[in-house]
Structure formats: structure tokens, C-alpha cells
Amino acid sequence: MSETRVNSGATRDDGANVTTRRPTLADVATLAGVSTAAVSYVLNDGPRPVSAALRAKVLAAADELHYRPDRNARALRRPRKWRQLGLLVPDLTLPLYAALAGRLEIEARDHEHLTMIGNTGYDPDRELEFASAFTDVGIDGLIVVGAVNTPEISAVCRRARVPVAWVHNRRGTVDTPTPLVGADHVAAGRLAASHLVEVHGCRDIAFVGGFTATDVEYGDRETVAQRYEGFASVIDGTVIRTDLTPAGAYRAVGEHLRAVDTAPQALVVGTNGQAAAAMRAVTDAGPRVPGDVRIVGFDGGAANQFGQITLTSVMQPIDVIAARAIGDVLDPTEPDRATRAPMPVTLHRGESCGCTTFSEDEPGRE
Structure with missing residues (x-):
């Protein structure tokens, strides 16, 4: 008969099959010998107080299991003020791209969006990797500056239903009539x-x-x-x-x-x-x-x-380009996009x- 237990974030099967899973709040409660509610009170600092001894027991169990809270689940349980945008930039050491990234971050924050930045190095594979990772974590829009892998990024965003704004220039074609935000x-x-x-x-x-x-x-x-x-x-x-x-x-x-x-x-x-x-x-x-x-x-x-x-x-x-790019990704149905000039x-x-x-x-x- 096989025995299964939670240890350092893994479930071990002493039989032929070995599987791993992320430890849960219930696992922490079981190891600490307390209720799941008590674990929640400790890890969330409330809403009810707990004794120092109970807190120490819960934290010790969480450390042993390498428990990490599920941030997505936690976000769903509370009002969400800040949303997230992804930003892909070829090279943040160049003044133009640094200026664009800085201005885009300010514009996004003014619209209650945080910005995750990926520095792509003009590498099409790295650009696609960032785009896929950002859409996987649930961004609300993607801004790509100087894209070099336009078709594949466009396909990733379409499948994830994530609006995308293309800034400065892009290599390749898009599968939807999305205008470029940039200078002449x-x-x-x-x-x-x-x-x-x-x-x-x-x-x-x-x-x-x-x-x-x-x-x-x-x-x-x-x-x-x-x-x-x-x-x-x-x-x-x-x-x-x-x-x-x-x-x-x-x-x-x-x-x-x-x-x-x-x-x-x-x-x-x-x-x-x-x-x-x-x-x-x-x-x-x-x-x-x-x-x-x-x-x-x-x-x-x-x-x-x-x-x-x-x-x-x-x-x-730069300021106008950044404002328009943020506007495009937050309101992709804006009517004048198709006829926009550089x-x-x-x-x-x-x-x-x-x-x-x-x-x-x-x-x-x-």
C-alpha cells in the first residue's frame, strides 16, 4: 500500500507514479493541526486575531511546505484597482526606447494600469516568449515597440483576446487591420x-x-x-x-x-x-x-x-505617441484608427x- 504525504511542495507516491502539485492552504492547516480559517487569519493578518503560538505554528508549517499564496485567487477575492499592461521594448539602454518606456509607464499609471516590461534585444524568439508569458499571467493589453516578430505576437494576442498596440515600427504583417502608432x-x-x-x-x-x-x-x-x-x-x-x-x-x-x-x-x-x-x-x-x-x-x-x-x-x-498607444490598447474600437496618419x-x-x-x-x- 502506498503512502502519500505533502513535503516541500510535492505529493509523493511510493508506488510507480510520482506526481507533484503546489501545496495548498489546506495542506498547511493539516500539517499545523489547525483549521484552514486559522491559517487564513495568520497569512492575511486578519480579520480575526490569533495567538503568538498559533501564528508560529502556522508559519513553521508554511515554511516547511514552501507554501506560496495563489496571487490570482487572492486578486479575485478583493476589489481590483490596478490592472496590468505588458510592454515589449527592443533595448532600454537606447535613449529613444527608454524615453518611450518611461512615458508609456506614466500614461498607463494615470489609467490605473501597472506595466510589466520585457527587454527583447530585437530577438524574435525572446519577443514571442515575453508575449506568451505576459498573456498567460493575465495582462489586459500589450504594447510592442519596434516589433520584429509581428505575425506570431499578433496570433498570440488574438488567441488570448488581448488587445495590442504597435509602436514606432514593426517587422512583418498583422492578421487584423491594426494601425501603427509612430512618427513619420x-x-x-x-x-x-x-x-x-x-x-x-x-x-x-x-x-x-x-x-x-x-x-x-x-x-x-x-x-x-x-x-x-x-x-x-x-x-x-x-x-x-x-x-x-x-x-x-x-x-x-x-x-x-x-x-x-x-x-x-x-x-x-x-x-x-x-x-x-x-x-x-x-x-x-x-x-x-x-x-x-x-x-x-x-x-x-x-x-x-x-x-x-x-x-x-x-x-x-514621444508624449503624443505614448498617449495614443495607451488609448489604443485600452479602447481598441476607436473609430479613427484605420485612417490615422504617421x-x-x-x-x-x-x-x-x-x-x-x-x-x-x-x-x-x-
Whole structure:
């Protein structure tokens, strides 16, 4: 005859079969020799008082069994003020994504939602793993920034009946007509190039960035491709191809400058994460910024204002993007979503392009 007992969170069968299960409140009561109500009073600090001896006995039994309260069941027994949103971000070390995550968290909290964040590293498998785990724990909506596994995440959210908002850019297609919440990156590239041509008279401008699968495996090549499209609509410039890492930008720009007789008059750097590296590559090669080479980037943050040379940067409306994304995930039936256009961008003038004094942001032009 087999004997079954609860021990350290497992039910052991001394026969052929071995199964495990999570210890319950009733198991704690049995081991402590008290009622389940008494265990509940101890673990929940009420509503009735218990003696110190009974409390010690219950806690000792709970420790022996490695008992953990069922948080989902506990949540169902009390009024629920805070709900949960999942947020997937490619790289929280990059200023743009950090700014988006911070603003999204504030917007969610204003709507009584807590935010669980997954840092995906542009890895499609990790992105899907986070999406599946978040829907399993019962999130009320998912926000995906810079998605690289759009079709599978879309399918996971559809099966779980979890609304999803796509922010900044996405790779692949969705199975429902869900709009993208983001800025007009084509207009951003056009604005960067136009500023150098029209304000500074540049005719020899190179674009720094990678936007094909050959150039970039892990990175936001879709956004860079759109920015290059806008750039190319203004000027037929050289492309200095990189893998979208700072080291890649430093290496590629340095190699280009060593291979040409004369440095280009200006660079448009496709991502914020590469702007400082490109600038350093120029100065290490000998030319001065902005005296010899003018530089315009994208998505420069507040911290950039204290650099040795402030970066002229095309900026996205982070606050507006975050508010709209939260609105989409909390109210996925909003009627204007299908006809929504990308959001306008502005140019913040710094010193890297030769605008030596700060001025009002220059709006994007169509």
C-alpha cells in the first residue's frame, strides 16, 4: 500500500507514479493541526486575531511546505484597482526606447494600469516568449515597440483576446487591420537632409545606417530604411552602411573617410545610438565637427544637451505617441484608427550642424 504525504511542495507516491502539485492552504492547516480559517487569519493578518503560538505554528508549517499564496485567487477575492499592461521594448539602454518606456509607464499609471516590461534585444524568439508569458499571467493589453516578430505576437494576442498596440515600427504583417502608432520617419529623413541643403548649402551628404537584412540582423532597419527614403528624396548622397551598433558606425565612418580624398560636407546618421560614434569617428580622422563635417541625427534626448557638441536632431512627439498607444490598447474600437496618419516630426537645432545657437524647433514639411 502506498503512502502519500505533502513535503516541500510535492505529493509523493511510493508506488510507480510520482506526481507533484503546489501545496495548498489546506495542506498547511493539516500539517499545523489547525483549521484552514486559522491559517487564513495568520497569512492575511486578519480579520480575526490569533495567538503568538498559533501564528508560529502556522508559519513553521508554511515554511516547511514552501507554501506560496495563489496571487490570482487572492486578486479575485478583493476589489481590483490596478490592472496590468505588458510592454515589449527592443533595448532600454537606447535613449529613444527608454524615453518611450518611461512615458508609456506614466500614461498607463494615470489609467490605473501597472506595466510589466520585457527587454527583447530585437530577438524574435525572446519577443514571442515575453508575449506568451505576459498573456498567460493575465495582462489586459500589450504594447510592442519596434516589433520584429509581428505575425506570431499578433496570433498570440488574438488567441488570448488581448488587445495590442504597435509602436514606432514593426517587422512583418498583422492578421487584423491594426494601425501603427509612430512618427513619420520618411518626413524625418527628408527634414534632416533639407536642413543641411537649404540652411547650410551642403551638396555632398552621406547617410550613415543599415536598412537591409544583410546589413542588420538585430536592429531597427525598418525605421532606418524609411529615414533613408526621405533623405534620398532630397539628395542623391553616399550610403555608409553599418550594422546599427555604435561600434559599427565608428568603424564604417572611419573606413569611409580613409578611403576618400575629401570628407563629405555632412552626415545624416540614421539612429540616435550611432550619432556619437559617427561624430567621434569624424574627429578621430582629423576633420572638425561642424567646421568641416556637419552632422544631423535623430531622437536626441535631453542628456545630449550637455555633450561637448550638442546634436542637431529630428525629434518624435514621444508624449503624443505614448498617449495614443495607451488609448489604443485600452479602447481598441476607436473609430479613427484605420485612417490615422504617421505623426509629424520636428528638427531641434544644435551645434553639430553648425547652428551654434539654440532656436525654436523647426517643423517637418511635406
